[in-house]
Amino acid sequence: MDSAALLDLLGNENRRRILRLLARKPCYVTEISEYLGVSPKAVIDHLRKLEEAGLVESTVDDGRRKYFSIARNLRLEVNVSPYDFGTKSAYSASSNLDITSWRYVSLKTDRPEDLSEADIADKDLTELAADLECLERLENELSMAQRWVQGRLTETLDQISAHFEGLDGRFYADLLRGLATGPATPTELSRRVEAPPDVVADALEGLAAHGVVEQDGDRWQLA
Missing domain, CATH: 1.10.10.10 (Winged helix-like DNA-binding domain superfamily/Winged helix DNA-binding domain)
Structure with missing residues (x-):
């Protein structure tokens, strides 16, 4: 589309x-x-x-x-700047994509640390053109890397859901995803996953019985 x-x-x-x-x-x-x-x-x-x-x-x-x-994973990117306006949509990249071989994805900008702001401002057009080329390639690789991450994230959540056959696997996947950002109380988690606190508390007890999460005071975290 x-x-x-x-x-x-x-x-x-x-x-x-x-x-x-x-x-x-x-x-x-x-x-x-x-x-x-x-x-x-x-x-x-x-x-x-x-x-x-x-x-x-x-x-x-x-x-x-x-x-x-x-129906599927879809990423929509919107770019607004003084030099460009555009949108780009794309499906998730294959999990087999080898991003370790990409030149720019490590965010190495080849910018010497000892350069002063004055030195940077004095760059001639040739140097600026070279910088522009590097940044354009970096932008493309980062966009592809985001699509790759989106696909892997969905695959991982699907695999977590599959472990809860007969139950609401998406709910448990969302619960673990909420804890991936850090420890939280059942009330805090209930807001993250949009479920009643008592339902969240029961689910946490079930996950704890399987050694997946653990309680520390009134907060829960990944084991």
Whole structure:
């Protein structure tokens, strides 16, 4: 899909809220309608546009009810500067991509530490052109690296979810993801994962029984 059209599509707040909800779990139209506080008819119209854009997909359950989920990983980049405005959308890069061989991804700028600001300001056009080339390549490699990370992140969360067969695997994956940023109380985690504190507390006890998390006072952390 054209990135400009994608930007227009995501300009609607309710469509962004739908995607945020579906990133938590697949949902039926009635669930989305209650979450947004809008009519099912309006939700269906939003879902149709998102489905046409390839952002969501629908599946029919055993009871012949249709539910919706995120279709795929997609990254949208927007660049605004005095010299450029543009958008770029792309799917996640393959996990087999070898980013260790990239020249610029280590963020080495080849800038001597002993150069003064005056020396930098006195660079001639040839040196500035060379800097520009290096930075353009760095920008491209960083964009690809972000796509690679996004793909690996989703794969890892999927693998975590798969360990909780018969349970809400996405919820447990989100819980561990919340703890990956640092220790937290059940109340703090409940805000991160948008779940009731008592549900979070029960899930933490279950994870602790498997040696995945541990409690330190009133806070929990990855073991």
